[in-house]
Amino acid sequence: MGLSTASPSSGDPGQRPVHSNEVLNLGPYTGNEPNYSNDGFEMDRLPSRPENEVQEPYSVEDKSRGxxxxxxxxxxxxxxxxxxxxxxxxxxxxxxxxxxxxxxxxxxxxxxxxxxxxxxxxxxxxxxxxxxxxxxxxxxxxxxxxxxxxxxxxxxxxxxxxxxxxxxxxxxxxxxxxxxxxxxxxxxxxxxxxxxxxxxxxxxxxxxxxxxxxxxxxxxxxxxxxxxxxxxxxxxxxxxxxxxxxxxxxxxxxxxxxxxxxxWFGSFSILGLTVMVLLGLDFGGATFPWSSPKVICLIVFGCLMSLFFIYSEKRLAxxxxxxxxxxxxxxxxxxxxxxxxxxxxxxxxxxxxxxxxxxxxxxxxxxxxxxxxxxxxxxxxxxxxxxxxxxxxxxxxxxxxxxxxxxxxxxxxxxxxxxxxxxxxxxxxxxxxxxxxxxxxxxxxxxxxxxxxxxxxxxxxxxxxxxxxxxxxxxxxxxxxxxxxxxxxRQSDLLTAGLSDSMVKELTGSEAAANVMVIQSIADTLQRSVVKDAYAWxxxxxxxxxxxxxxxxxxxxxxxxxxxxSVEHVETKTGLKEKQPLTEPRQNESVSEP
Missing domain, CATH: 1.20.1250.20 (MFS general substrate transporter like domains)
Structure with missing residues (x-):
């Protein structure tokens, strides 16, 4: 069973793609698939296929990577x-x-x-x-x-x-x-x-x-x-x-x-928006009230950071x-x-x-x-x-x-x-x-x-x-x-069941998840049932x-x-020589499908 695939090629970026070795050999290569170059590649130029047509796998040999x-x-x-x-x-x-x-x-x-x-x-x-x-x-x-x-x-x-x-x-x-x-x-x-x-x-x-x-x-x-x-x-x-x-x-x-x-602008802004928004969501209603200035500031500034991130990606990067x-x-x-x-x-x-x-x-x-x-x-x-x-x-x-x-x-x-x-x-x-x-x-x-x-x-x-x-x-x-x-x-239900204030404090709010082992220490069967129902609810x-x-x-x-x-493939080249700056015009900026 051949696992080989093509190694990175060293020619012109627009060269004819090489085949990836299709591993399982599940069907014969029919030879009737066109070769698509990645140069000026546009998805809407690909041939359409009937929705019920099964695309047969291919078997193509290439021994450059063992x-x-x-x-x-x-x-x-x-x-x-x-x-x-x-x-x-x-x-x-x-x-x-x-x-x-x-x-x-x-x-x-x-x-x-x-x-x-x-x-x-x-x-x-x-x-x-x-x-x-x-x-x-x-x-x-x-x-x-x-x-x-x-x-x-x-x-x-x-x-x-x-x-x-x-x-x-x-x-x-x-x-x-x-x-x-x-x-x-x-x-x-x-x-x-x-x-x-x-x-x-x-x-x-x-x-x-x-x-x-x-x-x-x-x-x-x-x-x-x-x-x-x-x-x-x-x-x-x-x-x-x-x-x-x-x-x-x-x-x-x-x-x-x-x-x-x-x-750099994109990196710092995406870090900022992620951390601030998630911290705000975590603190809200549990650690601080949703109306707390800390929660509001974290969420608002996180959203503002997302706007800066979009601007950075569009204009600065x-x-x-x-x-x-x-x-x-x-x-x-x-x-x-x-x-x-x-x-x-x-x-x-x-x-x-x-x-x-x-x-x-x-x-x-x-x-x-x-x-x-x-x-x-x-x-x-x-x-x-x-x-x-x-x-x-x-x-x-x-x-x-x-x-x-x-x-x-x-x-x-x-x-x-x-x-x-x-x-x-x-x-x-x-x-x-x-x-x-x-x-x-x-x-x-x-x-x-x-x-x-x-x-x-x-x-x-x-x-x-x-x-x-x-x-x-x-x-x-x-x-x-x-x-x-x-x-x-459910705090009131726990108090009504006869649990002590200290026990209820352990089983509610931010302490509840960490204190599940306390449930087994509750001797009264009815009280334990009320606590388990509160957790499940x-x-x-x-x-x-x-x-x-x-x-x-x-x-x-x-x-x-x-x-x-596609079964055609050219391995990606990395590095600044291969990257096209966003400031230069692109031939295939959008690939819309009606």
Missing amino acids: NWRIAAIMLALSLSLFISALDQTIVATATPTISAELHSGTGYVWIGGAYLIANAASSNIWANLSDIWGRKPILLTAVALFFGASIICAKAINMPMLIAGRGVQGIAGGGLIQLITIIISDLFSVRLRSLFLGLIEFIWAIAGALGPIVGGAFTQSVSWRWIFWINLPVCGTAFVLLLLFLDVHNPKTGVLDGIKAVD KYPLMPLGIFKNRSNMACFIVAFTHGFAFLGQEYYLPLYFQSAKEASPLHSGLLILPYVLAEAALSLAAGLIIHRTGHYLEVVWTGTALVLLGSGLLIDFNATSSLAKIICYQIVAGAGCGLLFFPPLLALQSNVPQDENAAATATFGFIRNMAMAMSVVLGGVIFQNGMDT SMRNIWILYTSLGACGLLVSLFITRQHL
């Missing part, structure tokens, strides 16, 4: 993605224990939130740096930074130190996730990358499955600090493999030239983080909105389902990790299936529509969860929700990549990732706010939010257009 090298590259990329994805969910089952040990109930949301906010804020910056200095050195930097941040987290002696370490981890994780997707897009044709992206997203989902279990096992059996120590050997192995085998184009851009080319032309196409906008609704649903559900299990169902950290397995295993299986289906047929729209429908249905089913829900109901509902999220990891990205010029592929991919990461961060932060406000609303409000966004995603997915997934 099977073992591609296997080593994919192993290194998979390990890098694995640790980044693992750290998004591994803390979910351990967070109550960590918060209690470090004596900070208010830090519950920020153990996960700091990682996700930094992840979202940094993703486009990493892509911009890789366009300037090349993918390999920037990816190696991200792996090394993740290694160092994991040590900080493992050695944390208080909550501020842990949150700071998680923030640095998030910055590095943003680079890992974005650069891995971009490198796969650089290496393989649009058609073939569906297979490898499906594999990568399968690994992401498996990491999500293992995260709560590993986190719960370490927390119960050893120490929560091993959640972070485990990253070190994985990072080290990935770093060595990338150093030895990754052979993408290296532009050798000078340090000073590269620094001058960085979109020579090499922008986010080319605004990609937003002019209706299909592209639909892809971005679907990415947002998907990111909001999948990580929020992975993050808050363990809280439901530990509170309403009185599960231990390890048991809650096992209970969420139906969700993440369905997610993993369907993400891999999506890659195989798209590689085989070339059709992605049907996958997107099915995924958005299942996300809506699955999120709606979670609203039915309560303190007495049966195990069968818990398993079945999670399978539906997880299947929908698994189908949406990368098909919207393929729809986007097939609709933008080759030289904007990295920026479009990073923008897609930024929007999804922003949704993931907002999901955790807003979910925490909704949950805390819900527990505050507060979680129900989170599921309602996810269901509403799921409906939005389903509606918007209807505006994504169908494009031919």
Whole structure:
């Protein structure tokens, strides 16, 4: 089974594209596909196909990059993605224990939130740096930074130190996730990358499955600090493999030239808007009233920073983080909105389902990790299936529509969860929700990549990732706010049940999520039942939010257009010599599809 693909070519940028080796040999190359050059490439010139026509896969040999090298590259990329994805969910089952040990109930949301906010804020910056200095050195930097941040987290002696370490981890994780997707897009044709992206997203989902279990096992059996120590050997192995085998184009851009080319205004403004908006949303209603000057200033200035970011990208940046032309196409906008609704649903559900299990169902950290397995295993299986289906047929729209429908249905089913829900109901509902999220990891990205010029592929991919990461961060932060406000609303019920004022204080507001273990210490059966009902009711409000966004995603997915997934490919060249400044006229600024 040949895994070879073309190595970076060194000729004229407008040269005839070379074939990517189509891995599975699932069908004969018919020889009747036209060759599309990326020079002056316009998507609306592609031949239309009947909607029910199956696009046959191809088998094209090219031995310039061997099977073992591609296997080593994919192993290194998979390990890098694995640790980044693992750290998004591994803390979910351990967070109550960590918060209690470090004596900070208010830090519950920020153990996960700091990682996700930094992840979202940094993703486009990493892509911009890789366009300037090349993918390999920037990816190696991200792996090394993740290694160092994991040590900080493992050695944390208080909550501020842990949150700071998680923030640095998030910055590095943003680079890992974005650069891995971009490198796969650089290496393989649009058609073939569906297979490898499906594999990568399968690994992401498996990491999500293992995260709560590993986190719960370490927390119960050893120490929560091993959640972070485990990253070190994985990072080290990935770093060595990338150093030895990754052979993408290296532009050798000078340090000073590269620094001058960085979109500094865009970088600082996107950091500012992300952090300020998410901090404002997190503080509102929980830490401070929504009318508090702190909350209002954070949200208002965050929104103003977004206006400056748009101005910077349009007028100031020579090499922008986010080319605004990609937003002019209706299909592209639909892809971005679907990415947002998907990111909001999948990580929020992975993050808050363990809280439901530990509170309403009185599960231990390890048991809650096992209970969420139906969700993440369905997610993993369907993400891999999506890659195989798209590689085989070339059709992605049907996958997107099915995924958005299942996300809506699955999120709606979670609203039915309560303190007495049966195990069968818990398993079945999670399978539906997880299947929908698994189908949406990368098909919207393929729809986007097939609709933008080759030289904007990295920026479009990073923008897609930024929007999804922003949704993931907002999901955790807003979910925490909704949950805390819900527990505050049920405070009178807890007092009526006869719980002491001190106990009620522990079980409401910002302390509620960190004190789920207190439930098991309540001797009175009726009082314990009232507390579990309060937790389940507060979680129900989170599921309602996810269901509403799921409906939005389903509606918007209807505006994504169908494009031919080409088997022709020219590997992207990075560096300033290959980048066309925004100030120069572009031949293919917009790729609209009626």
